[in-house]
Amino acid sequence: MLLPRAGRAAGRASPPLAALAQVLRLERSRRTGIVFPLQKLERYLAPGTDTARFRLFQPGLAALQRAEALFRSDRGHPIDYVSSAVRMDHAPPPALPEVCFIGRSNVGKSSLIRALFSLAPEVEVRVSKTPGHTKKMNFFKVGKYFTLVDMPGYGYRAPQDFVEMVEAYLQERRNLKRTFLLVDGVVGLQKTDNIAVEMLEEFGIPYVMVLTKIDRASRGVLLKNVLEIHEFVKENTQGCFPQLFLVSSVEFSGVHLLRCFVAHVTGNLPTVEAS
Numbered sequence: 001m002l003l004p005r006a007g008r009a010a011g012r013a014s015p016p017l018a019a020l021a022q023v024l025r026l027e028r029s030r031r032t033g034i035v036f037p038l039q040k041l042e043r044y045l046a047p048g049t050d051t052a053r054f055r056l057f058q059p060g061l062a063a064l065q066r067a068e069a070l071f072r073s074d075r076g077h078p079i080d081y082v083s084s085a086v087r088m089d090h091a092p093p094p095a096l097p098e099v100c101f102i103g104r105s106n107v108g109k110s111s112l113i114r115a116l117f118s119l120a121p122e123v124e125v126r127v128s129k130t131p132g133h134t135k136k137m138n139f140f141k142v143g144k145y146f147t148l149v150d151m152p153g154y155g156y157r158a159p160q161d162f163v164e165m166v167e168a169y170l171q172e173r174r175n176l177k178r179t180f181l182l183v184d185g186v187v188g189l190q191k192t193d194n195i196a197v198e199m200l201e202e203f204g205i206p207y208v209m210v211l212t213k214i215d216r217a218s219r220g221v222l223l224k225n226v227l228e229i230h231e232f233v234k235e236n237t238q239g240c241f242p243q244l245f246l247v248s249s250v251e252f253s254g255v256h257l258l259r260c261f262v263a264h265v266t267g268n269l270p271t272v273e274a275s
Helices: 028-035 061-070 109-116 162-172 191-203 219-236 255-265
Strands: 079-085 098-103 137-142 146-150 176-184 207-212
Touching: 028 255, 061 255, 098 109, 098 191, 109 146, 109 207, 109 255, 162 176, 162 191, 176 191, 176 255, 207 219
Parallel strands: 098 146, 098 176, 176 207
Antiparallel strands: 079 137, 137 146
């Protein structure tokens, strides 16, 4: 088990299941559901369904622990909000590998980023009940390893200059390693999501889809959306990672796996052993 480092900064307490050590105390079935929620759905699929894309990224415990250490702050490894920007000339220098999170307004983007940073309680990620709360690009620096960017939401109440802001970022940010496109797990892919996919494909940006709010979706709805998105990715995309990631910011399902994938694509986890 990975133990907390000494010298952890004071702040709000970490939620239950935010740390792997807590998850490992659960019985096996629930533990698998928290770490690998996509695999939990496999038993409900029709016989003969191709599930190869469910297991493309399946790290072992050691890799999950190393990734968690990157998201756990201490005096020698600060995790900080850096700055916000509405134009690229206001963005911090592209000194580190970078990932960005983008999605429709009210898709749960800021809640997911808060969950990812839950082991760094001094980091404040503002979460609002009002859709479209994020109006700027917000940059968070994870020690000397990578930067994570919370992008404004598109669709309802999106900033007027959203397209110009996001297009400029995607085209000019040379240190961008992966874009995480968030899709609501209750409603599935929407027309506005397709527009985002088209933009990422046009610019040749490598990206991955993340299905959020899976705790709010019934099993039937979740299975339907997972299979539809997998088929959409297979038939309509070139730059999208074939595996879909499922997350719940409330139950922490999939959060540990997503931390590991972020660490991997930013070059901080070059080898990932299978579980």
